[in-house]
Amino acid sequence: MIGRLNHVALAVPDLTEAAERYRTALGASVSEPQPLPEHGVTAVFVELDNTKIELLEPLGADSPIAAFLAKNPRGGMHHVCYEVSDIRAARDRLVASGARVLGDGEPKIGAHGKPVLFLHPSDVFGTLTELEEV
Ligand SMILES: CC[C@H](C(=O)O)C(=O)SCCNC(=O)CCNC(=O)[C@H](O)C(C)(C)COP(=O)(O)OP(=O)(O)OC[C@H]1O[C@@H](n2cnc3c(N)ncnc32)[C@H](O)[C@@H]1OP(=O)(O)O
Numbered sequence: 454m455i456g457r458l459n460h461v462a463l464a465v466p467d468l469t470e471a472a473e474r475y476r477t478a479l480g481a482s483v484s485e486p487q488p489l490p491e492h493g494v495t496a497v498f499v500e501l502d503n504t505k506i507e508l509l510e511p512l513g514a515d516s517p518i519a520a521f522l523a524k525n526p527r528g529g530m531h532h533v534c535y536e537v538s539d540i541r542a543a544r545d546r547l548v549a550s551g552a553r554v555l556g557d558g559e560p561k562i563g564a565h566g567k568p569v570l571f572l573h574p575s576d577v578f579g580t581l582t583e584l585e586e587v
Pocket residue numbers: 462489492494496507509517518520521530531532534555556562563564565569571573574575579580581583
Protein backbone atom coordinates (compact mmCIF):
# COMPACT_ATOMS: atom_id res chain seq x y z
CA MET A 454 0.00 0.00 0.00
CA ILE A 455 2.53 2.72 0.92
CA GLY A 456 4.94 3.62 -1.86
CA ARG A 457 7.81 6.09 -2.00
CA LEU A 458 8.90 8.30 0.89
CA ASN A 459 7.60 11.65 -0.34
CA HIS A 460 9.22 13.77 2.38
CA VAL A 461 10.59 14.00 5.88
CA ALA A 462 9.40 17.15 7.65
CA LEU A 463 11.43 19.20 10.12
CA ALA A 464 9.76 21.87 12.26
CA VAL A 465 12.06 24.88 12.62
CA PRO A 466 11.80 28.09 14.69
CA ASP A 467 13.02 30.31 11.82
CA LEU A 468 12.28 29.14 8.27
CA THR A 469 14.40 31.83 6.59
CA GLU A 470 17.45 30.87 8.65
CA ALA A 471 16.88 27.14 8.08
CA ALA A 472 16.39 27.53 4.31
CA GLU A 473 19.53 29.63 4.08
CA ARG A 474 21.53 27.06 6.07
CA TYR A 475 20.39 24.30 3.73
CA ARG A 476 21.25 26.44 0.67
CA THR A 477 24.69 27.68 1.80
CA ALA A 478 26.14 25.21 4.32
CA LEU A 479 24.51 22.11 2.80
CA GLY A 480 24.52 23.28 -0.82
CA ALA A 481 20.95 22.18 -1.37
CA SER A 482 18.27 23.35 -3.76
CA VAL A 483 15.49 24.92 -1.66
CA SER A 484 12.08 26.15 -2.87
CA GLU A 485 10.63 29.55 -2.06
CA PRO A 486 8.45 29.79 1.08
CA GLN A 487 4.91 28.49 0.57
CA PRO A 488 2.37 29.86 3.09
CA LEU A 489 -0.25 27.20 3.85
CA PRO A 490 -2.73 29.06 6.08
CA GLU A 491 -5.25 26.23 5.94
CA HIS A 492 -2.57 24.04 7.56
CA GLY A 493 -1.14 26.67 9.92
CA VAL A 494 2.38 26.48 8.49
CA THR A 495 4.76 28.02 5.98
CA ALA A 496 6.84 25.39 4.17
CA VAL A 497 9.87 25.14 1.92
CA PHE A 498 11.03 21.93 0.22
CA VAL A 499 14.66 20.85 0.01
CA GLU A 500 14.99 18.79 -3.18
CA LEU A 501 17.11 15.64 -2.78
CA ASP A 502 17.87 12.95 -5.34
CA ASN A 503 15.68 10.37 -3.62
CA THR A 504 13.12 12.37 -1.58
CA LYS A 505 12.43 15.83 -0.11
CA ILE A 506 12.94 17.54 3.21
CA GLU A 507 10.01 19.77 4.18
CA LEU A 508 11.02 22.63 6.48
CA LEU A 509 8.06 24.02 8.42
CA GLU A 510 7.46 27.05 10.62
CA PRO A 511 4.19 27.98 12.35
CA LEU A 512 1.77 30.30 10.52
CA GLY A 513 -1.01 31.92 12.52
CA ALA A 514 -2.22 31.57 16.09
CA ASP A 515 -3.49 27.98 15.86
CA SER A 516 -0.58 26.28 14.16
CA PRO A 517 -0.57 22.49 14.78
CA ILE A 518 3.23 22.64 15.11
CA ALA A 519 3.32 25.35 17.79
CA ALA A 520 3.14 22.89 20.70
CA PHE A 521 5.82 20.75 19.06
CA LEU A 522 8.18 23.74 18.80
CA ALA A 523 7.39 24.78 22.37
CA LYS A 524 8.68 21.35 23.44
CA ASN A 525 11.53 21.43 20.90
CA PRO A 526 12.55 25.11 20.68
CA ARG A 527 15.54 24.43 18.41
CA GLY A 528 13.32 22.43 16.05
CA GLY A 529 13.12 18.73 15.32
CA MET A 530 11.90 15.97 13.08
CA HIS A 531 8.15 16.43 12.82
CA HIS A 532 6.66 13.84 10.45
CA VAL A 533 7.23 11.49 7.57
CA CYS A 534 5.09 11.37 4.44
CA TYR A 535 4.47 8.21 2.40
CA GLU A 536 2.88 8.16 -1.04
CA VAL A 537 -0.26 6.10 -1.70
CA SER A 538 -2.23 5.56 -4.91
CA ASP A 539 -5.67 5.64 -3.25
CA ILE A 540 -5.77 7.70 -0.05
CA ARG A 541 -9.33 6.79 0.90
CA ALA A 542 -8.65 3.06 0.51
CA ALA A 543 -5.48 3.51 2.57
CA ARG A 544 -7.43 5.44 5.23
CA ASP A 545 -10.15 2.81 5.43
CA ARG A 546 -7.58 0.00 5.75
CA LEU A 547 -5.72 1.86 8.50
CA VAL A 548 -8.89 2.78 10.41
CA ALA A 549 -9.99 -0.87 10.18
CA SER A 550 -6.64 -1.76 11.78
CA GLY A 551 -7.37 0.60 14.68
CA ALA A 552 -5.34 3.64 13.60
CA ARG A 553 -6.76 7.13 14.15
CA VAL A 554 -6.89 9.61 11.29
CA LEU A 555 -6.49 13.22 12.48
CA GLY A 556 -9.06 15.92 11.74
CA ASP A 557 -12.44 14.93 10.32
CA GLY A 558 -10.96 11.96 8.47
CA GLU A 559 -11.40 13.54 5.05
CA PRO A 560 -8.29 14.17 2.93
CA LYS A 561 -7.22 17.81 2.61
CA ILE A 562 -5.13 19.34 -0.17
CA GLY A 563 -1.49 19.57 0.91
CA ALA A 564 1.57 21.54 -0.16
CA HIS A 565 1.89 19.63 -3.44
CA GLY A 566 -1.76 20.19 -4.38
CA LYS A 567 -2.52 16.53 -3.66
CA PRO A 568 -4.87 15.00 -1.03
CA VAL A 569 -3.17 14.27 2.31
CA LEU A 570 -4.11 12.73 5.65
CA PHE A 571 -2.31 12.41 8.98
CA LEU A 572 -2.27 9.40 11.30
CA HIS A 573 -1.99 9.95 15.04
CA PRO A 574 1.63 9.41 16.12
CA SER A 575 0.61 7.04 18.90
CA ASP A 576 -0.74 4.58 16.29
CA VAL A 577 2.45 4.51 14.24
CA PHE A 578 5.05 4.00 16.95
CA GLY A 579 5.43 7.63 17.96
CA THR A 580 6.03 9.15 14.51
CA LEU A 581 3.43 11.52 13.08
CA THR A 582 2.71 10.00 9.68
CA GLU A 583 1.29 11.74 6.63
CA LEU A 584 -0.08 10.02 3.54
CA GLU A 585 -0.15 11.81 0.18
CA GLU A 586 -2.08 10.53 -2.81
CA VAL A 587 -0.01 10.65 -6.00
C1 LIG B 1 -0.43 19.28 4.76
C2 LIG B 1 0.50 20.38 4.41
C3 LIG B 1 1.97 19.97 4.57
C4 LIG B 1 2.31 18.91 3.54
O1 LIG B 1 3.26 18.15 3.72
O2 LIG B 1 1.62 18.94 2.49
C5 LIG B 1 2.24 19.48 5.98
O3 LIG B 1 2.83 18.47 6.25
S1 LIG B 1 1.57 20.48 7.20
C6 LIG B 1 2.21 19.79 8.74
C7 LIG B 1 1.49 20.42 9.91
N1 LIG B 1 0.19 19.78 10.12
C8 LIG B 1 0.07 18.75 10.97
O4 LIG B 1 1.00 18.34 11.62
C9 LIG B 1 -1.33 18.17 11.07
C10 LIG B 1 -1.35 16.94 11.96
N2 LIG B 1 -0.85 17.25 13.30
C11 LIG B 1 -1.72 17.42 14.35
O5 LIG B 1 -2.92 17.35 14.23
C12 LIG B 1 -1.06 17.72 15.69
O6 LIG B 1 0.28 18.16 15.48
C13 LIG B 1 -1.05 16.48 16.64
C14 LIG B 1 -2.48 16.06 16.96
C15 LIG B 1 -0.25 15.34 16.05
C16 LIG B 1 -0.36 16.90 17.92
O7 LIG B 1 -0.98 18.08 18.34
P1 LIG B 1 -0.46 18.79 19.68
O8 LIG B 1 1.04 18.76 19.73
O9 LIG B 1 -1.10 20.12 19.80
O10 LIG B 1 -1.11 17.84 20.75
P2 LIG B 1 -0.42 17.26 22.01
O11 LIG B 1 0.66 18.17 22.49
O12 LIG B 1 -1.53 16.90 22.93
O13 LIG B 1 0.26 15.92 21.46
C17 LIG B 1 -0.45 14.71 21.53
C18 LIG B 1 0.61 13.64 21.62
O14 LIG B 1 1.26 13.56 20.36
C19 LIG B 1 2.64 13.82 20.54
N3 LIG B 1 3.08 14.54 19.36
C20 LIG B 1 2.75 15.78 19.00
N4 LIG B 1 3.34 16.10 17.82
C21 LIG B 1 4.09 15.03 17.49
C22 LIG B 1 4.96 14.72 16.40
N5 LIG B 1 5.17 15.62 15.42
N6 LIG B 1 5.58 13.53 16.36
C23 LIG B 1 5.37 12.62 17.36
N7 LIG B 1 4.56 12.82 18.42
C24 LIG B 1 3.93 14.03 18.46
C25 LIG B 1 2.77 14.63 21.80
O15 LIG B 1 4.06 14.49 22.34
C26 LIG B 1 1.70 13.99 22.63
O16 LIG B 1 2.19 12.77 23.11
P3 LIG B 1 1.86 12.33 24.61
O17 LIG B 1 2.58 11.02 24.79
O18 LIG B 1 0.35 12.24 24.66
O19 LIG B 1 2.40 13.46 25.46
